[in-house]
Amino acid sequence: MGSAAPLLDVQGVTIQYKTSAQLVTATWRVGFQADRSDRLVLLGPSGCGKSTLLKAIGGYLTPTEGEITLSGRTISGPGPDRVMVFQETDxxxxxxxxxxxxxxxxxxxxxxxxxxxxxxxxxxxxxxxxxxxxxxxxxxxxxxxxxxxxxxxxxxxxPEIVLMDEPFAALDALTRQQMQEELLELWSRSQFTLIFVTHSIEEAILLGNRIVLLSPHPGQVKEIMDVNLDDPGNRFHGRFDELRDTIHRVLFKDVGDYVI
Amino acid sequence: MSFEKSAAITRDLSGISREATAFRSHGQPTDQAISEIVRPLSRAEKIWNQAIVRKSLILVLLAIAWQVYAQQLNNPLMFPTFTDTTAALWNAFTKGELGSRVLVSLRILLSGYGIGVLLATVLAALANATRPGNDLLEVLTAMFNPLPPIALLPLALLWFGLGNGSITFVLVHAVLWPVALSTHSGFASISGTIRMVGRNYGLTGLRYLLHILIPAAFPAILTGLKNGWAFAWRTLIAAELVFGVSSGSGGIGWFIYENKNQLEIAYVFAGLLTVIAIGVTMDSLFRLVERRTINRWGMKF
Structure with missing residues (x-):
């Protein structure tokens, strides 16, 4: 499966949008891939364009440059093969x-x-x-x-791919933890492909097997990390703290002031 | 909301909450000191708590005041008594033609209302889909919403002649703008999330309108329908008073006008009461729809 073409291929994607006053570049030549059954996390501070990227994969936004393909087909609009779960409870x-x-x-x-x-x-x-x-x-x-x-x-x-945009961000801490565990349990049952957006380093390590680290203004890929904990969801895993420190260092290497 | 949330968390952590209950039941004193915890209200209190009972009482008092005043005035040409009016109402419905007059009015009202609502939906849907449509709707409603529909009646008579065509035209005007305006603002206030959910299912065009936009905007649409109804009903009666008869079958407004000309003032009052009764009935019908829909869905704003 690994050698075949990736299920989701994001290549050199630049997304710009216009507000009433200006043109904003949300992401700049972002590229990453997800294979079937991956749990890929887009992680980064506010303004790194992670939600914008997810909306582009969902087909709600069209990249100004680059291409997003799912099973080899270019994404041109929303459709039931990519289902979104939003943060908003409405x-x-x-x-x-x-x-x-x-x-x-x-x-x-x-x-x-x-x-x-x-x-x-x-x-x-x-x-x-x-x-x-x-x-x-x-x-x-x-x-x-x-x-x-x-x-x-x-x-x-x-769906071929599940898109989640900070689905647990509006929940209280206890419920959030429970939902994270339930999500992993659901995944272990049907092994769906998941793209998950979050700004929480812990959540990224807990849920993802691959983490795309994005830097802000405009959003660019800093690093792509394979997590592959043998026991996903275990916050007391030996490598958990080590990973968290690494991610922290990568994200804040040259930008000291961004609040995550 | 916060109650429901806490209930859910309690369920989620049922193990912990069970421990907590066990803990609580240990050293608490029982409620011996409180003599009564729950007492059913007396029958009289329960009856008095019914709004319909209290409001009916007001109606009865008004009827008594009317009767007393009219008897003292003793001038049936100016102000007939309550009993004379109810007798006239009874006669007009059983022997006279008030029933058929009501039907004439309602039929024309429904066709005007239906056309108006349909046009309003089309306009609002266009406005939702395109920017020119949006501008068009905003300009048209800004112009025509402040124009009282009855002011168009002379023009309507010129264009459509004496008859139902003219009244329908005026009614459409009465319904179209308020309904279009509130449907438009209802569509505009639909959250981006709900829109994205609808499009995620692959819904477009008419299916998107029927399954996502209209239900999501329903609170605003219902307000528009209610206002549109009220405008249309008033406009209809006013228009019928002005002429309202074609080929011998006028509506309820014409009934009032005719009886005034014949100095059957008790019948004029009976006609007015009928207008009120239909208005109240429609209002409670709308309230029923409101309870069955937006109240149940938690969408009441």
Whole structure:
């Protein structure tokens, strides 16, 4: 698998966007690859363009230079083969129950229909242990539960690649830790390919097997690190502290003032 | 919100919370000192707590005041009594033609309302999709929203003649602008996340409009529909008062006007009460829709 062409190939991607007053370069000639079943983390301080990159992979933004390909095809717009999980807890459709939210994702994207969609949705909801809340509306759920539904919805669609944009950043510390563990557990079951954006070094080491370190203004790749802990998710692993120090050093080598 | 959050965390850490309960149950004194913890309210209190009971009482008091005043005035040409009015109302519905007049009014109202809402949706959808559409809607609503629909009636009579065409035209004008305006602002306030979620599913065009934009903007749209209804209803009655009859079948406004000409003032009052009753009914219908939708979805702002 390793010798074949990568599943996701980001080559020399520059992204610029216009605000009402100026043209901003968010990323500058960024390149990295992800293979099937990779857990690739985009890590960097605010302003390094990591969310912008993820949106470009999602097809919501078009690079001004460079190319992003998925299984060899150039990405030209959003589609159900790349499903996003956002940080904002308003990503569930408030007018649909938990079950309807997941089932609608399947029917709208043409993955399943009718009874079949409901059954698949229910299976996905069970994997995040929310079957008791299948008929609840999103506004009655806690932040962590909403994110679990969003993850269930995403996995139910069986995308080629899962895109997560700081999905746990708005949660309290305890819930966040639990969600990180649950995410790894889900990954070990179906080995989906994950691109995960975060600004937390710890989260990056915990979740990723490959970390792309980005520097800000404009976003550029500093280094790509293979983590490959034999026991992902173990915060007491011997190499954890060592990795954290290395990443810290790389990120802050020549920029002392950026707040991560 | 914070309660729900804490409930969820409690569930998540059920092991810990169980320990905590066990801990708490050790040395706490029981609540012997408090004589009553929960007491059901008395029947009278429960009844009084019903808003409908209190509001009905106000209606009864108003009716009594009306009756007393009208009897003292003793001038049925100026101010008929409550009982005369209810008798007239009964007669007009059972023997007279008030029922069919109401139907005439409602039918024309529904067609005007329907066309107006449809046009408003198209305009707002165009405005959401393109910048020229957005500019067009903003210019048009800025111009026509402040223009009272009834002011267009003389022009409408010139263009469409005496009859339903003119009233429908005025009604469309009454509905279109407020509904377009609030649908537009509803679309504009949809979060970027929800939009991206919809597009992630591959939804575009009409499916995107129906499955994402309209439900996401529904609180604002419902407000627009309510306002549009209120404008349309008032405009309709006013327009019917001005002429309102074509081929012998006028609406409820014409009923009021006709009876005034024949000095059947109790019937004029009966017509007005009918206008009020229909308005109140529609209002509670909208409130029902609101409860079933945006309240249930937690989208009420």
């Amino acid at each position: 990503q569930l459709l408030p007018w649909k129950t938990v079950l309807q939210n997941v089932a609608f994702a399947l029917t709208a994207s043409g993955r399943a229909s009718g009874q079949n969609a409901d059954e698949q949705a229910m299976i996905a909801i069970r994997t995040v242990k929310l079957e008791k809340f299948a008929d609840s509306y999103p506004h009655t759920l806690s932040g962590g539960m909403k994110q679990r539904v969003a993850i269930a919805r995403c996995l139910a669609m069986q």
